[in-house]
Amino acid sequence: MSAVSLTETQRIGEAALATLLKGPPTAPPRLTGRLSKLASNWISGFQERHVEVGAGRLRYWHAVKNMESGEDPCAEYTLLGVTVKEEPFSDSKFEVRFLQNAERPYQFSADAGESNGDDDPISREEWIDALECNAEYAKRKAAYDRAAEIVLPTETSWIGSDDTSSDGTAPVKSYKSVQFNDIASFCEFTPHTFSVASFGACSPGKGLSDCPSFISPQVFEQAVTLVARGVPLEPAPVSGAMLKKATAYLRRFQQRHVQIAKGKFCYWHSLEDMEAGAKPQAEYLLIACQSWSSSQPASQFELTFRENLARPYILQATGDISREDWLAAIAEHEEYIMKLMAYNQAAAIADC
Numbered sequence: 389m390s391a392v393s394l395t396e397t398q399r400i401g402e403a404a405l406a407t408l409l410k411g412p413p414t415a416p417p418r419l420t421g422r423l424s425k426l427a428s429n430w431i432s433g434f435q436e437r438h439v440e441v442g443a444g445r446l447r448y449w450h451a452v453k454n455m456e457s458g459e460d461p462c463a464e465y466t467l468l469g470v471t472v473k474e475e476p477f478s479d480s481k482f483e484v485r486f487l488q489n490a491e492r493p494y495q496f497s498a499d500a501g502e503s504n505g506d507d508d509p510i511s512r513e514e515w516i517d518a519l520e521c522n523a524e525y526a527k528r529k530a531a532y533d534r535a536a537e538i539v540l541p542t543e544t545s546w547i548g549s550d551d552t553s554s555d556g557t558a559p560v561k562s563y564k565s566v567q568f569n570d571i572a573s574f575c576e577f578t579p580h581t582f583s584v585a586s587f588g589a590c591s592p593g594k595g596l597s598d599c600p601s602f603i604s605p606q607v608f609e610q611a612v613t614l615v616a617r618g619v620p621l622e623p624a625p626v627s628g629a630m631l632k633k634a635t636a637y638l639r640r641f642q643q644r645h646v647q648i649a650k651g652k653f654c655y656w657h658s659l660e661d662m663e664a665g666a667k668p669q670a671e672y673l674l675i676a677c678q679s680w681s682s683s684q685p686a687s688q689f690e691l692t693f694r695e696n697l698a699r700p701y702i703l704q705a706t707g708d709i710s711r712e713d714w715l716a717a718i719a720e721h722e723e724y725i726m727k728l729m730a731y732n733q734a735a736a737i738a739d740c
Contacts, residue, residue, distance in 0.1 A: 434497055627645070629643055
């Protein structure tokens with residue numbers, strides 16, 4: 389491969405690969421409790437709400453009973469790009485301005501817990517610290533997800549050891565095309581950093597003369613180093629019964645059989661369906677999936693998949709597998725599938 393000088397695109401492409409190899413960021417502890425929120429009509433004054441901050445997001449309900457019953461939150465915001473400001477003449481009030489609703493800042497007061505006689509009320513400083521930690525997590529998670537889009541193939545290919553898709557046919561391998569319009573550290577990622585265009589990679593089966601000339605020696609060396617480590621070890625599958633909230637009718641919870649295996653989340657109506665070889669009701673890659681653990685009930689959590697961002701799955705752990713065990717398996721298999729796809733992408737480059 390002929391030596392070429394690094395371009396801005398190459399440097400950021402290498403930063404994307406380095407970001408992926410570090411693995412997904414760890415979410416900070418979740419904070420949940422009562423806050424007073426200034427009503428949007430001002431006349432109503434401050435009203436008590438139940439608020440949760442976690443997984444890089446803030447959401448709130450009218451009361452804790454609404455959350456515990458599985459109702460949708462009154463509002464939910466990502467903390468990516470959030471700004472938080474203390475009210476200078478108050479010990480409890482602070483302002484939160486979300487990126488999606490910048491023209492309407494939220495005014496909160498941390499005196500709700502104190503006025504209700506909570507044994508351990510959450511202070512303004514604790515709320516602000518949780519918001520800032522989760523904002524940093526949201527930024528790093530967005531960088532990690534963007535790095536996945538840049539480095540890895542766009543299709544759900546190269547995901548199984550048998551190199552076949554879920555329907556048994558040979559997958560079509562495709563490659564992401566991205567061009568950067570700015571040099572930016574992935575630790576300082578913002579949603580406006582990149583625009584779609586033409587960052588490429590070598591395709592399997594092509595010779596050295598067919599590879600794009602802008603793949604630098606540094607990228608090639610990183611690819612060879614990654615391939616030399618060997619194929620990543622596949623974690624043990626986790627399979628069991630779980631309650632899933634229905635999307636229609638009365639939105640009741642229904643028992644389903646769920647399996648976490650080969651970097652994918654799948655579920656069937658029953659264990660018998662899975663053992664009979666039936667096609668799963670749904671199947672998702674765990675790349676860039678997001679989870680949210682509810683405070684009540686302790687078994688409940690949400691999963692949002694990259695292929696279906698508009699529909700989070702609300703799940704409850706049952707039986708011998710706890711919520712923490714499910715989330716640990718999901719995190720382990722997400723890391724595995726990311727490493728496997730990075731390995732396959734590196735192998736395609738190293739084979740040129």
